[in-house]
Amino acid sequence: MALAAIVAPAWAVEPFQIEDIRIEGLQRGDPGSVFNALPFRVGDSYNDDKGSAALRALFATGLFKDVRLDVDGKVVVVVVDERSLIATVSFSGLKEFDKDTLAKALKDNGIGEGQPFDKAVIDRAEQEIKRQYLSKSFYGAEVTTTVTPIERNRVNIAFTVTEGDIAKIREIRILGSQAVSESTLLDLLDLTTGGWLTWYTKSDRYARTKLNADLEKIRSYYLNRGYLEFDIKSTQVTISPDKQDISITITVDEGQPYVVTGIKLDGEFLGRDGDFRDQIQVRPGQNYRGEEVTATVKAFSELYATYGYAFARIEPRTEIDRKTGQVVVVFQGQPGQRVYVRRVNVAGNTVTRDEVIRREFRQFESAWYDGAKIKLSRDRVERLGFFDEVTIDTNEVPGAPDQVDLVVNVTEKQTGTLQLAAGFSQYDKLSLSASVRKENILGSGNYLGVDVNTSKSQRNLLISTVDPYFTDDGVSRAVDLYYRTSKPLNSLGDAYQLATPGMAVRFGVPFTEYDTVFFGLGVEQTIIGTSSGVPNSYYTYRSTFGAYSTSFPLTIGWAREERDNPMVPTKGRFQRVNVDISLLGDVTYARLNGQYQQYFALTNKLTLGLNGELGLGYGLRGKPYPLFKNFYGGGLGSVRVFDQGSFGSVDITGAYDGGPKRLNLNSELYLPVPGSGNDKSLRVFAFADAGNVWRLGQPLSLRDLRASAGIGVSWVSPVGPFKLSWGTPIRSFSGDKIQRFQFQIGTAF
Numbered sequence: 001m002a003l004a005a006i007v008a009p010a011w012a013v014e015p016f017q018i019e020d021i022r023i024e025g026l027q028r029g030d031p032g033s034v035f036n037a038l039p040f041r042v043g044d045s046y047n048d049d050k051g052s053a054a055l056r057a058l059f060a061t062g063l064f065k066d067v068r069l070d071v072d073g074k075v076v077v078v079v080v081d082e083r084s085l086i087a088t089v090s091f092s093g094l095k096e097f098d099k100d101t102l103a104k105a106l107k108d109n110g111i112g113e114g115q116p117f118d119k120a121v122i123d124r125a126e127q128e129i130k131r132q133y134l135s136k137s138f139y140g141a142e143v144t145t146t147v148t149p150i151e152r153n154r155v156n157i158a159f160t161v162t163e164g165d166i167a168k169i170r171e172i173r174i175l176g177s178q179a180v181s182e183s184t185l186l187d188l189l190d191l192t193t194g195g196w197l198t199w200y201t202k203s204d205r206y207a208r209t210k211l212n213a214d215l216e217k218i219r220s221y222y223l224n225r226g227y228l229e230f231d232i233k234s235t236q237v238t239i240s241p242d243k244q245d246i247s248i249t250i251t252v253d254e255g256q257p258y259v260v261t262g263i264k265l266d267g268e269f270l271g272r273d274g275d276f277r278d279q280i281q282v283r284p285g286q287n288y289r290g291e292e293v294t295a296t297v298k299a300f301s302e303l304y305a306t307y308g309y310a311f312a313r314i315e316p317r318t319e320i321d322r323k324t325g326q327v328v329v330v331f332q333g334q335p336g337q338r339v340y341v342r343r344v345n346v347a348g349n350t351v352t353r354d355e356v357i358r359r360e361f362r363q364f365e366s367a368w369y370d371g372a373k374i375k376l377s378r379d380r381v382e383r384l385g386f387f388d389e390v391t392i393d394t395n396e397v398p399g400a401p402d403q404v405d406l407v408v409n410v411t412e413k414q415t416g417t418l419q420l421a422a423g424f425s426q427y428d429k430l431s432l433s434a435s436v437r438k439e440n441i442l443g444s445g446n447y448l449g450v451d452v453n454t455s456k457s458q459r460n461l462l463i464s465t466v467d468p469y470f471t472d473d474g475v476s477r478a479v480d481l482y483y484r485t486s487k488p489l490n491s492l493g494d495a496y497q498l499a500t501p502g503m504a505v506r507f508g509v510p511f512t513e514y515d516t517v518f519f520g521l522g523v524e525q526t527i528i529g530t531s532s533g534v535p536n537s538y539y540t541y542r543s544t545f546g547a548y549s550t551s552f553p554l555t556i557g558w559a560r561e562e563r564d565n566p567m568v569p570t571k572g573r574f575q576r577v578n579v580d581i582s583l584l585g586d587v588t589y590a591r592l593n594g595q596y597q598q599y600f601a602l603t604n605k606l607t608l609g610l611n612g613e614l615g616l617g618y619g620l621r622g623k624p625y626p627l628f629k630n631f632y633g634g635g636l637g638s639v640r641v642f643d644q645g646s647f648g649s650v651d652i653t654g655a656y657d658g659g660p661k662r663l664n665l666n667s668e669l670y671l672p673v674p675g676s677g678n679d680k681s682l683r684v685f686a687f688a689d690a691g692n693v694w695r696l697g698q699p700l701s702l703r704d705l706r707a708s709a710g711i712g713v714s715w716v717s718p719v720g721p722f723k724l725s726w727g728t729p730i731r732s733f734s735g736d737k738i739q740r741f742q743f744q745i746g747t748a749f
Helices: 002-010 031-037 048-060 099-108 119-134 182-188 208-223 273-278 290-306 354-358 371-383 536-545
Strands: 020-024 064-072 075-082 084-092 142-150 154-162 168-175 231-239 245-253 259-267 313-321 326-334 340-347 387-397 400-412 416-425 429-439 447-454 458-467 476-486 498-510 515-528 548-561 572-585 589-601 607-619 656-658 661-672 682-694 706-717 720-731 741-745
Touching: 020 031, 031 048, 048 064, 048 075, 084 099, 099 119, 119 142, 119 154, 168 182, 182 208, 208 231, 208 245, 208 290, 259 273, 273 290, 290 313, 290 326, 290 371, 340 354, 371 387, 371 400, 498 548, 515 536, 682 720
Parallel strands: 020 075, 084 154, 168 245, 259 326, 340 400
Antiparallel strands: 064 075, 142 154, 231 245, 313 326, 387 400, 416 429, 429 447, 447 458, 458 476, 476 498, 498 515, 515 548, 548 572, 572 589, 589 607, 607 661, 661 682, 682 706, 706 720, 720 741
């Protein structure tokens, strides 16, 4: 009705040819924005329909509170009343949010500098600010808005926020559970009531997304135990009048458990029913498990994709007999049409060259679509470490139902780092390190780094470069230039210094997607210093062979990485074998290092880690094994509770010389810190270690093993992995040095 009243004066005019268009009331805006909205120009014919269209177009711009058209002879007069524009937006009282974060959230909702202003803008802004605070459990947040008019029909908007206190979860109840205890279900949830560590985990802050995820965990728990008809009847979230306490009540209906009595395949399985049956993870005679059904559907989809069927549909059905509590699982499969990949496109890369991404691809153009190769290709591109996100879209080709295009979408991240760090351990005391590293130089995928670190026992300078595709077949080449000094522990109170300048060239040959074989050649010189406190063994070696010993080590190695997360592993294994052989120079020797790690996810929260390491060294061509290539044992990374590096032979001066043979056996049982929910960055563990180092001529015997056990805390801190342990020796010998409490930042297993 309002628009009709405004439009009415423009109606009932005789059509005429426009001689001029005049704009009145414009204070701040550009006249061009008005003229561009008008559906007529000077010289055009004017009539009632064009007048109505002009009013609608001008109101649609959102720039005007009121618009009127007058006719003065053959002149059209456009009279406008401009809306105010927002000049500035400011905030006060913010503690939880950065002002830029809120400003961006408002701008995304059309509220920001240069935007039209009206009362609805204020209402939307206040609601958006409160929504941002609600997402962080500030249910008592209040917003006061002050609007200050300024010149040229503009306004300044100031938001004053009173944040209040965080609302925390006081109680979580799960009602209706009979077969499973309420405490068991509560342990599944990421949301928790307040505890002594919730200040760190923030798990006592309510969020709807977190609650939905927890509800799915409860649902999955029951579905994996045969409760096919499990249902969450209701979820109630209540907040106290003072908006400080939240109570959550979840009501469930368990239903009855079902046992799988049969499995059927229905549909088209390409005449390979046997291959598909091999992928079935559901087992008759056991309770129905939802995760096994989901895993089977995924396996079927991947198997279809392996044969070129990119859009196969697999639907699981259940045939339930409620009287007997039995179920038959039916997998309905429809492969659709087989397709091949017409083209692979790369998108999102502005620095990285296309070839760096394409050379990781195992799915080729003009070849049959292979889902396994596409997934492998995505994983390989992601493992480059150059991108925050890697996704692959499969697009149908219009007019060609048997063809698809793949689009590799990447989101690049910064690959250059300048890092300064400090660490502290009981043995090395303060250590400092600095590094300048650049991966993906000029988008080539190559690496260049300079590292410097210093501590009480070691000082290193390393310059290294890596070309991951030295050859087109994916053979990598690494070149290292280094200068290392070390000061092994000496009981005389001083440390003797060993200096090792050298260089090495290594090549890595990928044999499978998980296995890499390394080989290389280096040259290095070891200098035995003449400072006070040089042990007798080193003094004798120096007198016999000289202070300078040159070697040309040939390196051969193999590594296989299958852990789910190298930083915080919960399952999978890691294996490596490395052999150094020096047949030329002043010292000739062979040195072998082997390691095997295995992780088992015993439950959702318990992880068992096992680690074994073996080191062997031998002198070659009639020369003794060089002392400075000895292994050391004891302490973190070896057998905890014993002093760092205290295993092996002891010189008559009291210095620890280590030995050419080493064995480490470690086990750790991890669980989250009580009160931290399912957070895996902070965990407690129980450990049991065994191992020793044997001197030259001493047989490697299990009777000589030292052993210890204890407890500890592991934390993935901002400066690196941190481990703290306390334990007691289980098997020790006279003269062993004990250190029950040990810690280190950046320690290995």
